[in-house]
Amino acid sequence: MSGNATSDNGTRPSGTRAFSPFEWMVALRYLRARRREGFISVIAGFSFLGIMLGVATLIIVMAVMNGFRQELFNKMLGLNGHVVVHSLDPNFGNYDAIAANVRSVHGVKYALPLIEGQVMVSTPASSTGALVRGLREADLKQLKAISGNIRFGTLDGFDNKEGIAVGTRLANDLNVKLGDQVTLLTPRGASTALGTAPRVKRYPIVAIFEIGMSEYDSSIMFMPLAEAQRYFSKPDSITVLEVVLDSPDEVSALGPKIIEAGGSSVYISDWRQRNATFFTALQVERNVMFLILTLIVLVAALNIISGLIMLVKDKGHDIAILRTMGATRAAVMRIFFITGASIGIVGTLAGLALGVLVCLNIERIREFIGWITDTELFSPELYYLSQLPAEMDTGETASVVIMALVLSILATLYPSWRASRLDPVEALRYE
Template sequence: MTDAASAEDVKVQGKGKSLPFGAFEWLLAMRYLRARRREGFISVIAGFSFVGILLGVATLIIVMSVMNGFRTELLGRILGLNGHMFVRGVTSFVPDYDYLSETIEKIPGVVSATPIVEGQAMASSRSNALGALVRGIHEKDLRRLKVVSDHLLMGTLDGFDGGEGVAIGSRLARSLGLTLGDNITLLSPRGAITPFGTAPRVKSYRVAAIFEIGMSEYDSSFVFMPLDEAKQYFRTGDGVTALEVKIKDPDRVNEFVGPVGQKAGSCCDVLTWQQTNQSFFSALQVERNVMFLILTLILIVAALNIVSGLIMLVKDKGRDIAVLRTMGATRGSVMRIFFISGASIGVVGTLAGFALGTIFCLNIETLRVWLSELSGTELFSPEIYFLSHMPAEIDTGEVVSVVGMALFLSFAATLYPAWRAASLDPVEALRYE
């Protein structure tokens, strides 16, 4: 039996009506994909095409999953610590905040409206000094912040409202060399007014709790203080700097701007999390789209390798194609043989890439730690990427799109070489044999 199969098989194929992609066509297609000594170069090209499709699909799945994980983690941490909306005074602090908070919370869809006092201060210890964001808040509201109350490394929030203790981030505590029970000194420019100008306000507080949110920017700068103490420290009088409003669905925050604004009145402005973080999340979205376009080029290059490999295979098998045609094989049968040869590379490569990408995403943090220990370098710096671990979130819709695109490119790449094989003239191919 030759590469063109037995004469009996071909005659049977030519006489009856055969199903698309029959056993005869699969037999020849798989035989053409197996390497022989004189066809080794063609097999090498097929191998590179397979590896290209595999790496392209796997890389796209991994990168898109990591980008999704980044957005989800950052959004969860940012919105978990900060409100979805902020009600701030236009010219001064927000007065009568208790009544306003209860009024806003009655709006359907609003979860909470938390009064806060917020200001910048210099946090110092005996060994160091750093800038900090001080936020005054009630104990009950701080306990509702699960990203803080559920991630206490030391201390407790019991009696937070009654004492002069503060809760600070783990990185801030580490940078200042502080531990539980130590004193942290806060310096604010909002001090007493004297004939010589405004004197900075300096006061020491006991470290009552140390928390770790997992986002380095927050862990290295946030200091939580009892609300009444913060009002005295920042001299806000009977008002607060803002009300933090949280709703059930953060993506629908714009629908609540009108109702909340009506309750707050003309003396207050309403800002949403999308406005305050617009540039940050827009940059993430642009980066995600650009990475998708760049990595798609890997799949296109792999598809072109399939084209070149099949064209060479068609040229090398010209004599076999001619023999098949003279023995009764139809143009459609020849076209299907070479379509199967090329598409098999794409399908197997896509499935292998899907498996590799999924396994990588499910174990990405373990692999990161292993690679960091192996190379002796820090592959994912929390100071640069804001998060303490590498996130990955697999989106089913995106994975289906990547797999579908890879299969489409693989099938499209086989059409022209398969058409050339089917269009080969048997007389011309056998003239000089």
């Protein structure tokens, strides 16, 4: 018997150094499938698959929800200002002077005088409701969500054309193309002795845009500001002044400065107030999904515990021989720790690789699944976006990986400790 074996006088064996090649060799041999341990290997395989799929699913879902939120955020704020300046006076007449003062505030990108009004749009083929936004050509070109996504026509000379720009979905709904005429009807017409008469006027389509957000592409049209003032009977007046900031997160700091620049006759609202319910709901859904999907990783970690406990039970004879030959309790514990941790670590890394791969090709995968199943996944009418976005956050992805590694390592501690406490005499008594 080796000199390192436990003696009757209680001499403590020196054992091998921690995580020595010998311990790695034994641990990795226990991971290999053998006919006698087939069921244990199946459990280990399911543990690996569970952790891999759990980590990959967490990464993919979080990335898609981040991308979904960011895309909606960019498109909604790309079309609407970060801050909206309203006038206490029903007649917002001195808008150019106020806009110039607001533009002088450090952190303000631009301020856009705007007229908004609901209309009924009709053609011989169809009719629908729409929102008209009256903007100057220079201001409309500053909205990159519009000017950068013109599919047909041009915004050049927009102020002088007395035409309108419409979204692709609205054009499809009305069955019109570039150059066709549409009829706009609004109750805000001319005042007569009998009251306000509706105003009806025909306009040619001079541009067709596609933002990529179905709600906007199907319901918004743009008109030159001067023409919108005439159409809605608001001469020398606007509805609101939309202000775009260098950073949307600076709303709190710049709000008081914008009010001060605008004067005592104005008040403001910002994107947080106008979209608070929507973005709060997205954040709550995201947090709940994270908690639910974390349970997948937790279940896989519990599979590691059950698999290792069964392995310890099956390897009782081997553990007794190792202890008799001089292996310390710590060495035995490390052997089974390596066995279990290897499943968790390799599964986590495989899940990370799978998650990143899917996120980088999410749109192609969506199109392929849609083609195979002959269905439209993530309909733009329901999800507002024409493409499925995925935006991975480095910190969030790292936290998912760290969480999976910690759960996997914690799952190995109890079975490894059980293995180290096995009494070699009891294990060999009935051999």
